[in-house]
Amino acid sequence: MISIIVATAENNVIGKDNTLIWHLPADMKFFKEKTTGHIIITGRKNYESIPEKFRPLPNRTNIVVSRQTNYTAPGAIVVSSIEDALKKASATGDDEIFIIGGAEIYKQSLHLADRVYLTKIYSTFEGDAFFPELTTEIWKETHRSKGITDEMNKYEYDFLIFDKIA
Numbered sequence: 001m002i003s004i005i006v007a008t009a010e011n012n013v014i015g016k017d018n019t020l021i022w023h024l025p026a027d028m029k030f031f032k033e034k035t036t037g038h039i040i041i042t043g044r045k046n047y048e049s050i051p052e053k054f055r056p057l058p059n060r061t062n063i064v065v066s067r068q069t070n071y072t073a074p075g076a077i078v079v080s081s082i083e084d085a086l087k088k089a090s091a092t093g094d095d096e097i098f099i100i101g102g103a104e105i106y107k108q109s110l111h112l113a114d115r116v117y118l119t120k121i122y123s124t125f126e127g128d129a130f131f132p133e134l135t136t137e138i139w140k141e142t143h144r145s146k147g148i149t150d151e152m153n154k155y156e157y158d159f160l161i162f163d164k165i166a
């Protein structure tokens with residue numbers, strides 16, 4: 001199974017200036033729980049947006065996609081296409097492969113994914129990176145649970161799952 005995992009604002013913004021805009025530790029915890037033990041596939045820019053001391057993300061095989069022939073990411077696997085990343089990932093026998101962004105990678109891989117874990121934040125943000133619209137002809141919402149809003153997680157948000165139906 002190929003899964004995308006993403007957090008979006010109401011206006012589908014996912015980032016700005018190669019960083020995440022919001023601070024939502026409950027979603028970071030969800031991301032960690034879902035992806036730990038699995039392969040994660042990331043675009044080069046998203047990978048570089050992770051603070052150096054936290055990358056590669058631990059207890060996960062990190063695959064970084066870049067067109068640069070000489071790109072290196074110590075501790076991670078670098079590949080030159082999304083197809084190559086998926087080929088390498090499926091060869092490991094992992095039962096759920098996670099595509100973790102960013103915008104370019106989501107856009108190019110949405111048609112290859114079986115599932116989308118979408119944390120929907122009910123606020124709008126100004127940004128320069130967006131997640132594509134999930135059309136109801138192709139994607140069915142199969143799960144929705146309310147995120148807890150508190151001192152640390154100041155937004156209203158839901159955890160949603162969409163599964164591909166066509």
Ligand SMILES: NC(=O)c1ccc[n+]([C@@H]2O[C@H](COP(=O)([O-])OP(=O)(O)OC[C@H]3O[C@@H](n4cnc5c(N)ncnc54)[C@H](OP(=O)(O)O)[C@@H]3O)[C@@H](O)[C@H]2O)c1
Nearest residue numbers: 007015018019020043044045046066067101102103104105
């Ligand atoms: N809210 C969320 O859940 C979430 C999750 C992830 C990321 N983000 C945000 O998304 C933004 C980053 O997204 P982005 O679109 O700018 O960058 P990106 O998708 O992370 O990375 C783009 C880079 O990936 C490589 N690439 C893309 N398509 C490729 C292909 N077909 N073959 C080979 N390499 C390919 C290229 O690297 P080279 O230039 O090295 O060739 C390209 O410059 C940031 O703001 C980040 O915070 C948000």
